[in-house]
Amino acid sequence: MEMNQLSKCYGDKTILQRFTAQIKRPEIISLLGKSGQGKSTLLRILCRLEAQDEGEILLHGHSYLTVDPKEWRKKICYVSQQSYMLPGSVEDNLRMVSQLHKTPFDMPLAKKLMISLDLDYLDWGKKSIDLSGGEKQRVALVRSLLLSPEILLLDEVTASLDMQSKHTVEKLLQEWQEQEGTTCICITHDIEQAQRMSHRIWFIEEGSLLEDSDSCDFFENPCTESARNYLQRVPQGETSCLM
Numbered sequence: 001m002e003m004n005q006l007s008k009c010y011g012d013k014t015i016l017q018r019f020t021a022q023i024k025r026p027e028i029i030s031l032l033g034k035s036g037q038g039k040s041t042l043l044r045i046l047c048r049l050e051a052q053d054e055g056e057i058l059l060h061g062h063s064y065l066t067v068d069p070k071e072w073r074k075k076i077c078y079v080s081q082q083s084y085m086l087p088g089s090v091e092d093n094l095r096m097v098s099q100l101h102k103t104p105f106d107m108p109l110a111k112k113l114m115i116s117l118d119l120d121y122l123d124w125g126k127k128s129i130d131l132s133g134g135e136k137q138r139v140a141l142v143r144s145l146l147l148s149p150e151i152l153l154l155d156e157v158t159a160s161l162d163m164q165s166k167h168t169v170e171k172l173l174q175e176w177q178e179q180e181g182t183t184c185i186c187i188t189h190d191i192e193q194a195q196r197m198s199h200r201i202w203f204i205e206e207g208s209l210l211e212d213s214d215s216c217d218f219f220e221n222p223c224t225e226s227a228r229n230y231l232q233r234v235p236q237g238e239t240s241c242l243m
């Protein structure tokens, strides 16, 4: 995937400024940066929930304009921090993507993923509205994985989870990425999580990509002053506001 010169304004406020990046190989990429720098806006644009004002997105060399948005969102899935649940049961939510995209529902895979995320205790008949925040986030993740997307966009998806569940999600994502060759772009404010999980770091400031580095290089020797300041300001061991 290529992102060329993506720009976006809300009113007179510039959110993305000629954001340019390429995904060269399937990797786990952590998207880091202070609050309000345009990280979520970028992910929403990449899955075409929002339109950029300028710039182009290419997938396998083809412009996003040549691909039907529904087909696009089958390949590029976004899991938001809020984890939207559709009305109905857990099972309705899990089946929803196959109904939407007219693909067969893979029950064994759904069960396997639910077990991998420690959700085997969950009654599939339970109303989705009655799930806890952490349960909703994990069901939303399973729902997206069932589509086997090429690119998974994760917006602080472990924010409501306790430490053990957080590690469970990380493990699943790492195994999934390796087995399926999926690219994951993860917004996180948890530096330790980014260190544990990522192959690559994108560091964003004021809507521009300041650093695109191998994860070890970024944490050992960030290239820009902004990234150095950002890393210094985040206390080691801070794990309150995660992925």
Ligand SMILES: Nc1ncnc2c1ncn2[C@@H]1O[C@H](COP(=O)(O)OP(=O)(O)OP(=O)(O)O)[C@@H](O)[C@H]1O
Binding pocket: 010, 015, 033, 034, 035, 036, 037, 038, 039, 040, 041, 042
């Ligand atoms: N629909 C919208 N209308 C107007 N302003 C918006 C809208 N969505 C986001 N913004 C503003 O755009 C800026 C960037 O928001 P965005 O959510 O992309 O940042 P972020 O880097 O993901 O921040 P955080 O780490 O706090 O989630 C913020 O100032 C936000 O208030």
